[in-house]
Amino acid sequence: xxxxxxxxxxxxxxxxxSVKIECRSLDFQATTMFWYRQFPKxxxxxxxxxxxxxxxxxxxxxxxxxxxxxxASLTLSTLTVTSAHPEDSxxxxxxxxxxGRSMNTEAFFxxxxxxxxx
Amino acid sequence: ELKVxxxxxxxxxxxxxxxxxxxxxxxxxDRLYWYRQDPGKSLESLFVLLSNGAVKQEGRLMASLDTKAxxxxxxxxxxxxxxxxxxxxxxxxxxxxxxxxxxxxxxx
Numbered sequence: 001x002x003x004x005x006x007x008x009x010x011x012x013x014x015x016x017x018s019v020k021i022e023c024r025s026l027d028f029q030a031t032t033m034f035w036y037r038q039f040p041k042x043x044x045x046x047x048x049x050x051x052x053x054x055x056x057x058x059x060x061x062x063x064x065x066x067x068x069x070x071x072a073s074l075t076l077s078t079l080t081v082t083s084a085h086p087e088d089s090x091x092x093x094x095x096x097x098x099x100g101r102s103m104n105t106e107a108f109f110x111x112x113x114x115x116x117x118x
Numbered sequence: 119e120l121k122v123x124x125x126x127x128x129x130x131x132x133x134x135x136x137x138x139x140x141x142x143x144x145x146x147x148d149r150l151y152w153y154r155q156d157p158g159k160s161l162e163s164l165f166v167l168l169s170n171g172a173v174k175q176e177g178r179l180m181a182s183l184d185t186k187a188x189x190x191x192x193x194x195x196x197x198x199x200x201x202x203x204x205x206x207x208x209x210x211x212x213x214x215x216x217x218x219x220x221x222x223x224x225x226x
Contacts, residue, residue, distance in 0.1 A: 006160075034214065043217065043219045044206070049213065091158075093160055095214070097214075107151070107214050111159070111160050112159065112160040
């Protein structure tokens with residue numbers, strides 16, 4: 001079963017409104033979560049690293065005031081797209097790394113959110 | 119800047135044939151991951167390779183890692199239509215760096 005749950009899976013919103021996407025680790029604590037954006041037929045682009053209890057780290061070119069990240073607990077990170085515009089339409093995916101045995105860290109991915117701004 | 123390149127970007131192959139996808143990366147890492155993505159879906163973990171010479175197999179897919187050459191391969195044996203998807207490799211150094219992806223289409 002899924003170990004990282006992302007919600008909603010699809011959302012359509014009007015230009016100028018804000019949309020919140022949630023990412024939850026279901027059976028482990030995640031002090032760090034990653035938020036990616038994926039354009040059609042392209043790879044994943046890291047937007048920001050969400051850190052529990054501190055500010056998120058944004059990649060170059062990503063507007064932190066537009067993509068608000070909050071990591072309120074060890075199992076929940078949220079991405080809010082503020083004042084959305086059609087060019088923000090994309091597939092957003094969260095990821096949470098989980099350390100396993102023998103330093104085996106694996107990243108688990110949420111189901112993704114298809115955002116369409118009309 | 120770390121670069122992770124996959125080759126080929128697009129692959130169309132007939133059922134029953136074999137093929138290899140290559141993943142080259144530009145800096146030292148001993149953790150290499152392979153993922154599968156179906157259209158409109160998120161990523162599904164296929165393999166985690168943690169050391170030089172690591173080889174893992176699952177069904178018709180086999181992945182290997184050569185850390186000295188900074189190369190990982192994903193070999194497909196006797197392809198079937200269900201393997202049609204996009205495959206990504208990723209290198210982990212503090213964060214995950216994804217390859218360009220290989221879009222695989224298996225045709226009857």
